[in-house]
Amino acid sequence: MSDVLAFAEQRAGQIGSAAREAVSTAARLAGQLGGSAHVITLGGPGLFESAGALGEVGAASIAVGEHEALVEYNPEGYAQVIADHVRAGDFAAVILPATTVGKDVAPRVAAMLDVPLASDVTSIDVDDGVLSITKPVYSGKAFAHLSVDAVPAMVTIRPNIFPVEQHAAGGAVSTFTPDIDPSAWRIRVIERKAAADGALDVSEATTIVSGGRGMKDPENWGLLESLRDALGPGVALGASRAVVDAGWRPHGEQVGQTGKTVAPKLYFAVGISGAIQHLAGMRTSQTIVAINRDADAPIFGVADYGIVGDLFEILPRLAEEVAALKAAD
């Protein structure tokens, strides 16, 4: 009982970085426990084609559940299939990414298996054969060090924090047809609307350009869009609550206590004061840049790099020079 299971979610048949982080984390823990890492992934027919690559990030085996009714996420099907799979195995731990899907399905699976769940953890290790888990609490103002008195230990891990390590390719892929009865489901997804202009979601971006009330007017967002475009792919726009409440930006972009928790490689806070509730959502970002004309703004207390000054002068220059830098690469 030293094996570790990871759930790798797919979207549109593709397995994203959060899922690879979960698999790689499972491989690291299994290595420390003296076992191996296994993966379950669920989706439509043909998913096995993209699932094989998970061997390269540490999966010893990859179970691919293929079913027309699992193409899109539905908690009724996913929770049951994952719980059945865990029951049929012998796992010390089960790792899921703390994505929208992972956060939705993990508590259901935990309740079905009657084991506790540590959500959105930022570190997990094996000390003397025992798992030690850390997660932020009080919106990141403290870290709780946890121990689990149940098997398997279930955790969801915060995206963008855990490294993806390359392994010698391997990983036996096997497909199975999940035993599900969609006609009995009490939840039906009747429509999916993509975000306007197909913009990337803050929770998936590796770089976020966030604007606050200092932007003065929603018309000025073009300045942030120029910076986003100059930075290249993988960049999303974020917002403080003040501008979401003002109706300048959609709630989906809000970062913070009552918005999304993000941990990108690079976070720009532009015209954002850095209220504690905003910091709650972004303080585990790897590198934080603040642009604010008030040198005493609390955002400078968490920023790695700051520029004091008028964002309306700084942003155009920044977008221009980033574009020049990228063009030279």
Added chain:
Amino acid sequence: MNVTVCVKRVPDTETRVRIDGTGIETTGVKFIVSPYDEFAVEAALRTKEAAGDGAVSLLSLGDASTAESLRAGLAMGADSALLLTADVGLDGLATAKALANELQGSDDALILFGVKAADDDQQQVGPMVATLLNRPCVTGVASFEVQGDMAVCHREVEGGVEVIEVDLPAVLTITKGEYEPRYASLKGIMAAKRKPLEEKEATSVPERLRVDRLSEPPARAAGRIVGEGPDAVPELLRLLREEANAL
């Protein structure tokens, strides 16, 4: 249309956290109803108003001081409240079991939760209770409407919005969306004093996810003001590239 809302009492989000072993120092700390739970109370009140009949009940697991938070919910307009007294820890499944024990007999069409509690941020108690009660559950609901024997929910997901139908009775966890909580009026505050607020001991459920200790967040390396105004841009980019390896 009867609706139950599960609410948790948490330290105000402005609180300066002082660590005290496995918990925090609570003297001088202001406590509030967890912000998402306030959204859920608002959603429940609007559902009852739209239906034109029914009652909104509040349920909380917590220590004796939690009565104060339930009064706040009653002042917003909820009809009754029940406090299950217990020591609450981080194990969401233990909390869910205590709540589910109480809700087992409930025939309310909707049980609402906040999407997450502002203190432990576990984001799990709602779907756990739903699973224990064998009810369908939609999480992260930004708005919903009851249509006959189902609720039509709008849910934010990465890169878009989902529209979901869920059969009643159901469990929903509420996010900010449209539910800006109303202020309690003076009349509401007076009326709350006469509304039923029952208290009883929770069934005890052992915690299996334990906090061994709390620590300060890892300190971020001291930040640096690179410079003032647009002329600081080249130096910022150099640092992002060469020092932070972020560009």
